Amino acid sequence: MRTELFSDPQAGRLHVLGPVDQIPVGEGRAYGVAGEQVAVFRLRDGSLRAMSAVCPHKGGPIADGTIDRTVVVCPLHQHAFELETGCSTTGAGPLRSYPVFADESQNIIVRLP
Amino acid sequence: MTALASRSGRSTPGDTRRRLVVIGNGMAGARAVEEILARGGAVQHRITMFGDEPYGNYNRIMLSHVLSGEEDAGGIFLNSLDWYRENDITLHAGVRVDKIDRFAKLVFSDDGRATPYDVLIIATGSRSFMPPVEGLYTPGGRLLPGVFAFRTIDDTRGMVSYAQQDHRRRAVVIGGGLLGLEAARGLQSHGVDVDVVHSGGHLMNAQMGPDGGAVLRRSVEALGIRVHTSSRTTAILGGDRVRGVQLRDAPDIECDMVVVAAGIRPNVEVAVTSGLPVERAIVVDDHMRVPDEDEIYAVGECVQHRGEVYGLVAPLWEQAAVLADHVTGANPKATYLGSRTATKLKVAGVDVASMGLQAPERDTDEHVVFSEPSRGVFKSIVIRDSKIVGATLLGDSRKVAYLTQAFDRGLPLPEERVSLLFDLGGPGEEAGVAELDGDAQVCNCNGVSKQAITDTVRGGCTTLSGVMDATRAGKGCGSCKLLVRQVVEWAADGAVEEDPAAAYYVPGVPLEKAALMTAIREQGLRSVSAVFAALAPGGAEDAKSKMGLASLLKMMWAGEYIDERDARFVNDRVHANIQRDGTFSVVPQMKGGVTSPEQLRRIADVADKYNIPMVKLTGGQRIDLLGVPKEDLPRVWADLDMPSGYAYGKSFRTVKTCVGQEFCRFGTGDSTKLGIEIESRFQGIESPAKLKLAVSGCPRNCAESLVKDVGVVAVDGGRWEIYVGGAAGAHIRKGDLLATVDDPETVKLLAGRFMQYYRERANWLERTYSFVPRVGIEHLRAVIVDDAEGLAAQLDAAMQESVDAYVDPWAERNDPFTPGQFRTSLPLEVLPQVPVR
CATH class of the missing domain: 3.30.413.10 (Sulfite Reductase Hemoprotein, domain 1)
Incomplete structure (x- = not known):
């Protein structure tokens, strides 16, 4: 996935990942962003969450996980991670979480440090 | 026969530790060794164990669960062979000890070995008692085919495989005690009709009186088990295999198998042959030592202590601790003074607790009885000088914890005796648990005290399953689970986290399946999100509940179901089974396991074209293409041009x-x-x-x-x-x-x-x-x-x-249901790959 770059020296770099519609409601999709694997989720209330896409437990594809409003559950061994913080609620190591939002033209913008 | 290490009991040069030899690798022998190791005994002792059975050590109490199929034989092992290796114990499994030379301090075993000892522990246990019944044995002296004892894992396996053969329709269990009833219930689960023939006047006469026995009989008969009391088996019929049993004063019973559960007898042959004191069993003193033998101890069902021989597991635990205190010198003052036996168990699905006297013996004894046969409930308590000296409880175990403790410690009793039997208008069961002392043992299999459970709960673990995992309480025979739950609830002071999965269909919606289905139907909820909105607390979605709800709704509404793909597990979103490296496996439908050259050719071409790393035949007679990346799935399906085999779904x-x-x-x-x-x-x-x-x-x-x-x-x-x-x-x-x-x-x-x-x-x-x-x-x-x-x-x-409503899901290949349905989510880094063969 090609990404565009904004420069914002104060708070890391903003990357445009394309239209929100690429992600079905309630699901996630994976993006390669500046060498990082990022899973972006579109919650049922329309808001977005972004976190690292590789499960720290056994490398499972987090973007294929099942979500609700607070956690994502990795499809391989059902470890759960808070969508806000990346902290595991089941004793695994944490995922990294990234700020993410949709701009006025409904593009996904994620901020990586 | 298996010897774990090649070295025998001979000393290794430079090893000055005492040689500890244990005869018997059952629950008593292994427990004694565990207690010795827990006291640092490995520093002083080099340990060798002999076991008659060719296995590690297993939980004999659980054999009835193995028989009923609730547990598999592998699941009841207490110590795997690794345990012996890790603790540097030489195990001779499948080797029987024949004789002890107590002067030369040698043990002779049937593999021709002579093993020297400095300290000896005899833990030979018991065997099934085979009553003198005509026709029990073949002329060659073996049990007639179809006759089984119920004592070892091999007995149990033998029964299971015999019961499962065709044309095995009816079994007779000789003995209506605890073990006999367990055997009867277990055999039923293999589709065999069961009769219990009991020589006593009522069932479980060692544990309860006639009134309790009558109530128990009703409960057992309600399970479909026929009961014949006061019936003695006089002969086994059938020359080549079991065809029936003959009873005294009653018609013969035709049957295909006979299980003998007529009690146990201690294994004392080695002790007798070796000149050790044996009465009903091997005599030991309060240090678990054989009299006049400084270095020979005995423990478990093979011992007689102060005239008592025990056949239960709790006394054995107490004996093993005292023995270990002396063998290691950890506490030279430790003494075993006998056990007050209280049993608490589930027999054939019925809760049974019994302790002390079955009935009053003196004119001044009080007797408090409640009987409700239709519900299978019977409670009887014998009181002497305001102390409990005996109790029997059937079908309702709620007061058992309190009564056991009152019996053990001679606690003063409430004036109003009926409150011994019931909680009257009080805070319910909690009072019983609250009255327990911290050191009262809750789980007898794993030796977990009330205090250990309380500490775990206070440490932040507030679910029953969490506490059971952390302490192992309730993970032995399982009969104490209710009590463990009560202690957890009491310790958490109402803040116990319910284990939702226990009763709810899915954890996120607090309804059992029937109630959930009714609500869904009444409110016309056709999608998973609608169910959460209407029925979940706060309308909150729950990731772990989605898949179960999606399945239920599809079943209930079929074509009218509103399919929200986010509710599906990834397998059901992409119609393939996710593998450890994030790729998928593809299994095309092959009805009845029948295929054709055309199909095979197409499968081979697909495997070539997509570089499929592994092609494997499945147990379900199909062909599995493993290691397919998600983005290739639609093209793989198109080239296969076969329907989905559904090898991924519930x-x-x-x-x-x-x-x-x-x-x-x-x-x-x-x-x-x-x-x-x-x-x-x-x-x-x-x-x-x-x-x-x-x-x-x-x-x-x-x-x-x-x-x-x-x-x-x-x-x-x-x-x-x-x-x-x-x-x-x-x-x-x-x-x-x-x-x-x-x-x-x-x-x-x-x-x-x-x-x-x-x-x-x-x-x-x-x-x-x-x-x-x-x-x-x-x-x-x-x-x-x-x-x-x-x-x-x-x-x-x-x-x-x-x-x-069936539609082949692989038809979605041409028209993805959601954007990016088959886009890769694979992390691009190198991951543990499934090996390519």
């Missing part, structure tokens, strides 16, 4: 068949044709857990029909047997015979009706091997075959609706 999977009468010279029915028809009809229907089926063309059962969720067997005369609830995976269970029918159409009808009933009634992820025994095969026969509840038409119609 759904109807496959029908395994044998070649049947078309080719097989033994075949009696066209099994492949019926298998293909069943698979064509029920392909892809979702269910609470996966459904694996089979059709065999004759009772040789080459398609393994007896261990399938639904298994069909053609029998001579053009008839078909339908078995349900079988399994041969993590759990092994022979299916129960649902019906024998005359034609393939009826097979399809009843199989469909059973599967629909299962879909509507089973808990999420509950396989048929749990569901069938839970609801009972008699009930299933009544509902499905006899239509006793008038549900048949409705079940058939609901199943038909699901069948009609």
